[in-house]
Amino acid sequence: MTSNNSQPVLEDVSVIVAGQGGDGSLTVVTMLADLFRNSGLNVYTERDVLSRIRGGHAAATMRAFTGERYCIGSHIDILVALDQEAVEKNAHQLNPNSIVIFDDSGGPLPSGLLLEGTKLYAAPFNRIAMRTMRRELYKNSIAFGIVGRLLGLEDEAMRRTFTKRFQRRGQIILDYNLEALELGLHLADEMGIKAGEGIYRIEHTDPEEHLLIMGNESIAFGFMVAGGRFFTGYPITPSTEVLETLQKWLPRCGGVARQTEDELAGINMAIGAALTGVRTMTATSGPGFSLMQEGIGHAGSAEVPLVIVDCQRSGPSTGMPTKPEQSDLNIMVFGGHGDYPRIVLTPGHPDDCFYLAVDATNLADKYQCPVFIAMDQALSQNIATVKPFKLDEVTVEPGKRLNEEEVAKLDTYKRYEFTEDGVSSFTVPGTPGGMSLVTGNEHDEFGLVSTDPANRIKMMDKRFRKIEEAKKELPKGRHFGDPDAPIGFIGIGMMYGVILEAMEELEEQGFNTQYLQPRTIWPMLDDVLEFIDRCDRVYVVDLNAQGQLAHLLMHQGADSNKIISILRYDGLPYRPGYLVNQILEQEEKLINGKKKEAKAQ
Amino acid sequence: MTSNNSQPVLEDVSVIVAGQGGDGSLTVVTMLADLFRNSGLNVYTERDVLSRIRGGHAAATMRAFTGERYCIGSHIDILVALDQEAVEKNAHQLNPNSIVIFDDSGGPLPSGLLLEGTKLYAAPFNRIAMRTMRRELYKNSIAFGIVGRLLGLEDEAMRRTFTKRFQRRGQIILDYNLEALELGLHLADEMGIKAGEGIYRIEHTDPEEHLLIMGNESIAFGFMVAGGRFFTGYPITPSTEVLETLQKWLPRCGGVARQTEDELAGINMAIGAALTGVRTMTATSGPGFSLMQEGIGHAGSAEVPLVIVDCQRSGPSTGMPTKPEQSDLNIMVFGGHGDYPRIVLTPGHPDDCFYLAVDATNLADKYQCPVFIAMDQALSQNIATVKPFKLDEVTVEPGKRLNEEEVAKLDTYKRYEFTEDGVSSFTVPGTPGGMSLVTGNEHDEFGLVSTDPANRIKMMDKRFRKIEEAKKELPKGRHFGDPDAPIGFIGIGMMYGVILEAMEELEEQGFNTQYLQPRTIWPMLDDVLEFIDRCDRVYVVDLNAQGQLAHLLMHQGADSNKIISILRYDGLPYRPGYLVNQILEQEEKLINGKKKEAKAQ
C-alpha cells in the first residue's frame, strides 16, 4: 500500500451513492466493490431503485469490511449525494461522523438537513461534466474520484477498475470516463483530499480471492454445475439476472436458456423439456409465480422433476417490483389446487444460493417433484463477496433412470410403480421398450387414467412418501449462538446476515440469543420445531405483513405461545439496528408483563 | 293415493341406477327425484360419472325421504343395474334387504355377486329396446317402469313426468320414451309388480312446495338476486352449470354472462367489468382457479369487488375431474403472491348456496375485495329439494359509492382514502369529477404509484382493516348437537349432511357429539376456535389428503392436541356409516390410550 500513515485500518465502511435513476449510482458502487474486493476486503452491496428506467430517486450502497458480514449495516459512513433529494432521502442513515459528498450544481445544500458535525464536501459535478464534457452522464465518474480518494483507494487502482469496466463499451466511452475520473481526482486535490491521505488505511487481510456475485448469478451457476441444461424464463424483476446469466452460459455447455412468450409457456416448456430427462429450471417473481400455479401442481401430480426459483418482491399483485419482501411463502407452500408434494429451500447468501441450487437440482431429479428456491430481492440482486465455490465437492447424482439394457432386464416397466420410497424409475423418451404415459390426471402405475379409489389412495400416498423420504436428507437449518440461550431467532433469506449482526449488538446489550436459519421450510424439518421447543421464546422475523413464516410454524404444530412475530412490509430491507430496536421493544413489553399482546396474532 | 294397503309408508329410500356412460342412469334418477318431490317428499341425488362422454361405468343415486336429510345415506335399497359391471361396482352398498333390477341382456348374473336373500328382478331391457324400438337408448325408460312400480309410484304420474321431461326434445322422442315406459310397466306386470302394489306407500307429508335444484344453480341464482349482472366463465367440470344457468337467465335481466377464451380472460374481464360498478362473479374449478391466482391477488391489491366460485374436484392438476374433494382450501386461503385480504365462504347445501351467494355478492361490494365461495363437486352438482328461497328477506346493499352530487360536495375525492374501517368510497367511470386511478401497484390514496414506506404501511394496514371490520358480520358457523358434548365435529361443504347423519348414528351407539359447521373459513372466526376450546376433542373431517382444514385451524392458533384429522381422498363421497366407522376406530384408539398416534400430523 502506498500510504503508511496514521489512518485507521479499514475494518468496516459503508458508502451510499444516491441521485436520480440513470445517474449511475449503481455503477459507482459496483466499481467500489470491485476495488475493495481486489484489495482483499469483503463487500456487500445493495440497490434501492424504482420501477422506471430514468429519473426518480435511486441509490446504491456498498459496505466493505474485514471478516464476515452478510448485510448492509446500521450506519452509513459516506453519502455521495448527486442531488438534494439524495440527501433528504438518506440523511436518516447518517450520524455526526458521516461524510457527505454533495453535487451542488443545483444550489447549495439547505441547512438543517444534516446533523451538526457532518463533514460536507460540495462541488458541482454535474456542471463540471456539462462544461468540460458536454454530458452530465459523467458526473458519477467525477464523484468517484473523490470518494475513492477519501476511502484510501489508490489512483492507479481506480484507473484500472475504470478500464476493466468501460473497455467493453468501446474506447470512446472508456476515454470519457477516464477523463472524468481525472477531473474527480483533480477536484479531490483541490478539496484537500490527496492521494494516499484517505480516511482509512486498507490492509490486505484475506489472502484468498473472492468472487463478487449476486444471488441470482449463484443460482444460475449452481444449476449449471449440477448438470442443469434447460432453462426457461420471462423477464421480471428481480429474477431477470437468472435468465440473463443462463442465456450467456448455458449454450456454451450445450444447454438451452429460452425466453418464452409468458410464464405459462415458461413452466410448460420446462415440463416438456424435463420429460426428456434434462435437468430443468425456471425462475420468476410473484406475478409470474402466480401464473405458474397450474403448471407447478401438474409437475407435482405427474412427477416431473423441476426447479423453480421465486425471486420474491413486494406484493401483492404488481406491488413494488424493485423492493424486497418474503411474502410468497404461503403460495410456495400452499399454492396450486389439490394436494401434491413439493420442497421449498431457503438460501441466505449468494454463497448459499450456489450450494442450494445444486441441492435443488439434485433433489428435483431424485424425488421427481417441483423444488422451489425461495429468494428475495435483496438476496437475488445484492452483490457480495463469496469464497470460490468448491466445484470438486459438488456431487451430481442422476435420479432413478433406466436405460435400454435396464429396461430389457425388467419383467414389466411401470412409470409410476408403487415403491417403498415412493420414487419410481423412469425411462426417457427415446429408450427402446420403456414407453410410458405421463399425465396430471390420476393414473395407475402405467400412467393410464384411473379413478379407481384404491389406486387413488396408493398413488397419493406414494407421491407423499417421497417427501417423507426426502426429509432425511433435506438441507438442515444452520445454528448460530448459544444453544442454551432463552431467546431464539428464526428468519430466512436476506434476514440471515441481519439477524447475525443484530445478535452481536444484542449480546453487547446483555441479551443471550441463538438463531436457527432454516434452509428448508417445506417440508418443515424437525430441527426447526425442536429449536422452538428449546427456546423460551422465539422471534420469527418475517419480511411480510401477515407473519407468513410464523404462522407456517404454527401450521406445523409449533407452540404459538412461544412465537413472537416481527414484521416488516414497508419495502425497506431490515437493518441490524432496526431489528435490535424491535427486539428491545418486545423484551420490554415482556418485562412489563404484557406478553400476551406481543404474541403472533 | 291409490294404494291403501299394508305397505310401509315411504320414509327413506335410496335407489341407485348404474350402467355405462350414455345409458341414461342420470335421467332415470332425475325423473324419480322429480316424481318424489311432486309427491311431497324430500330428495337428494348424486352422480358418479367418468370424465368421458359415453361408455365407462356411470351411476346415479336418488334418496327420497320425509324430514330433513342432506346427503346420500349409508344403504341402498334398490339397485337398477344396466349391466353386470353395475352390480360388481355397487354391490358393496347393498344389504340382504336390497332389491336388484338387472338387465340380463348380456347373460344372467353370475352367482356370488349378491348377498344371499337379495331380491333380484332380471329382464333383458337392452334386448327388448333393440327388438321393439331398434335403439338400446330406450332401455332406461323401460327400467324406469319397473323401478317406478316397485317404489309405489302411480303409472299416470310417471307418464306425466316423462311428458314434462321429453316434450322439449320433440314429439318423436317423447313418443318413443312413453312407448318404452309402457313396455316397462308391462314387464313389471309380468314380474308381478302390479300398479299400486309397490313396496312402499307414499304419503304426502310436507304440504310446502320444494325446489329441486343443484348447488351450482343456487349459486347462480343467489348472485342474480343480489344484483349480480356480469359473469364470466370458462367451461370446467364441476362448475359449468353456474355458467350455463347464468347464460340463460342473466341476459333477461339485462346482464351479461360471457364464456371467455380461458380463465385468465375470465378473471380479468370480470375485473374490468367490476371497475364499472357492476356486481360481478366468475366460477371455475381447481385448474382454472390456479390460473386465476394472479388476477385474484390483483383484485385484492387494487380493491376490486369480485365473487369467485371454486367448485372443487379431485386434484392435484387435472386429477379426477368428476370426483368430489375439498383440497383447494389451501390455495383459496393462501394462494396468490403477497399479502392481501380475502374472504372464503363455505356453504353446505344447495339451500345455503343461495343465501351465501347473496352474502358473497354483498360482501364483495361492501369490502371491495375478492370473496370466494368454496364448493365441492357434490355440493355443486347433487340435486336436492330445498324450500323456496325467501326473496323478500334478501337485502341488497350497494357498497360505498359516490354519485356525481356526492363527489361535488367533497373537497377532494380519493379512491383509496385512508378510513377507519379501511373501506374507501368509490366512483364509477362515467361520474363527472370522480376520476381515479386503479392499480395493482402499491399506490397512494389517489391511486398514483408510490413506494413511499410510510404510505405503504398505511395502505397495507387499510386493506387488512377491511377484514377486521368484515369479521363482525361474516356468516357464522351453525351449531348442532349438545353444546356440552365432549366430542366435536368440524366439516364443511358436502360434509354437512354426512356429519349430521353420522351424529345420529353415533348417538344411537351412545356417543354424545356436537358439530360446528363453519360458513366462513377465512378469516377464521372466533366461534370456530371457541368451539374447539369447548370440546374435549374435535374431529376435523377433511375431504383431502393433507388435512387442510385441520391445519388451517392450527395455523390460526387452535390447540393441535385437540384436533383429530379424519381424511378421505379416494374420490368417493363420504357416507354417514363410513364416517361413523372412522370415528369409532379413533375412539377405540383413544380408549386404548393411543391418543398420540391419532393426532393431526
Add this chain to the structure above:
Amino acid sequence: MTTPPSTKTFTPARPIWCAGCGDFAVQGVLEKSLNKMGIPPHKLMFLAGIGCAGTIQNNLKCYGYHSLHGRVLPAAIGAKLANPDLTVIAAGGDGDGFAIGAGHLVHTFKSNPSFTYIVMNNGNYGLTKGQASPTSPIGYHDNAESGLDSMLLGLSFLSATFLARGFSGNPEQLGRLMEAAIEHTESGKGFAFLEVLSPCVTYYDTHREWRARVYNVDEDESFDPTNRAGAFQKIIELMEQGHIPIGRIFKGEHISLESILLNKEEPAPAQQKIGHNEHRKHYDKFISSHLG
C-alpha cells in the same frame, strides 16, 4: 385534455419516460385527439398494461386502470360490455400485447368489441431493460425468431374492422389515425387496433432506422384499405422490400360484440340500479322453473 374546475381528484403524474422516448409523442397526440373530439375525462376509461408504455394512464385525466401484464384486453372488454357508454381505450407495449397478451389479442380481433387499443411498439421490453420482444428482429440480443407483424395478424380475422399503424415520428398522421380509431369505436363499429412505432431511445434506438423504412400507405393512391387480400399482399411485398407499412391498413365491417351480447330492452349491466326487485318477475320464473 383540460381539467374541468369541478374535478376534485388526482393530478395526473409526470411521465416517467426517458427523454426522447417515442411514448411522449403518443401521449401528446392522444391528448390532442381527445380534446378535439370532445371526449370528457369522466367518460374516458383508459386501461393500460404493464411496461414503460403501460404507465401512460397515470399521465391523463381520466378513469385510469393499470391492468396486469398482458391482460389489458379482457379488462377492456369487461368494461365496455358492462358500460358501453364509456369511451374505452386500452394501451400497452409490444411485449404486453404480443407476447404474454397474444391469446387475448387473437380473441379481441375475433370478437370485435368497440374500443381502441394502442400498442406502443418499440421492438423490445423497455421496462425490464431491453430484452427481445415479439417484434424484435432476428439477431436483436439473442432473439432467434422473426418478428410478428400485427397488421398481417389482424387481417387474418374476418371480424377485424380497423387496422392501422402509426409512427411517433409522424404525429400528424398519428393524430388522424387516432381520431379515426376513436371515432370507429364511438360509433359502435367494433375493435380499433392501432399500433404505433414508438422507439425506445435507451435500449433500442430505432428512430432513424424506422424513419427510413416506413412506407405510408395513406399516401399510396393504389392502396385500397377495404380490400383484405390486397392489403395482405401489399404488406408482404413492402416487408420484402424492407419497408414497414404505416397508415390505415384495413377498414372492414362486422357486427360488434356488445351489440350481440347486450339486451337492448334493459339498461346496460353497470347502469342498472342495484336492488333485487327490478327483475322480480324473472326471479319468480326461475323459481317456478325449479318447482314441480
Add this chain to the structure above:
Amino acid sequence: MTTPPSTKTFTPARPIWCAGCGDFAVQGVLEKSLNKMGIPPHKLMFLAGIGCAGTIQNNLKCYGYHSLHGRVLPAAIGAKLANPDLTVIAAGGDGDGFAIGAGHLVHTFKSNPSFTYIVMNNGNYGLTKGQASPTSPIGYHDNAESGLDSMLLGLSFLSATFLARGFSGNPEQLGRLMEAAIEHTESGKGFAFLEVLSPCVTYYDTHREWRARVYNVDEDESFDPTNRAGAFQKIIELMEQGHIPIGRIFKGEHISLESILLNKEEPAPAQQKIGHNEHRKHYDKFISSHLG
C-alpha cells in the same frame, strides 16, 4: 404401429370416444402413417392437450404425455429443443388449441420448431358437453363471434412453413397430409400445422354439412401453396362462397427454432451425461469472470 416384443410396458387404452366420432379416423390414419414411415414407438413423443381429442395419446404405443389444457405447444417445444432426435407430435382439440392455447399457437407459428401439431377441430367443446369453441359459427348455442380460421392465422406469420387442413371423412388425403407433415418435421424444416375437421357426433354433428362444404385445394391445379398472398386470397374467396378449404394450404421455408438455439458442437441438452465435469472449463471461466 406394431408393438415390438421387447416392450414391457403399458398396453394402449381403448379409445373413449363415442361411436362415430371423427377422432377415430384421425387415430387410424395416424397409426398407418407412423407405420408406413417406420417411426419406432420409442422415438415417438406424443403430447396431447385436454379434451376428447386430448386422449388420443393413451391409445398409442409411444412416449405419451397429457399436458395441461391449452399448454401442449410449449411442452412440445421444450421436448423438441431438449432432444431434437425425437419425433415430436402434439395434438388436441379446437378449444385446447384456439381458445386457451391461442397465445402459444401464435408463438409456435412465430418460432417454427420442428414438430407436428394436429388439431382435431369439431367446432365445439366435446368433453365439457358441447359449449361453443373458437371455430363454432355465430349462432351455435349462444356464440356471438364468427369462427377463427387457423389457415388464415398461420398465413399471417412469415415464419410459418407448413399449413394443411384435412377431413376425417377423407382419410386418404388426411394420410397424405399427415405423412407430409411428419416428413416436414423429420427433416427439420420447422412447424407442421395440420388441422383436421373431425365431427363430434354427440354434440355438434357436422359430418354431412362439412362433407358438402369442403373444397379440396389439392385437386385445384390453379392453387399454388407456395404463394402466401395467393393462398390467403383463395381461402377468403372460398369461405365467402361457403366453402371450407382442405388440403395443403401453404408450403414455406424458414429456419427452424432448434437449428438456431442448439449448440451444434455439443450433444443436445437431453443427450448430455449428467455430471459436473463435462464442462468444467466453462465453469472455471464463469468463476474467473467473477474474480478480480
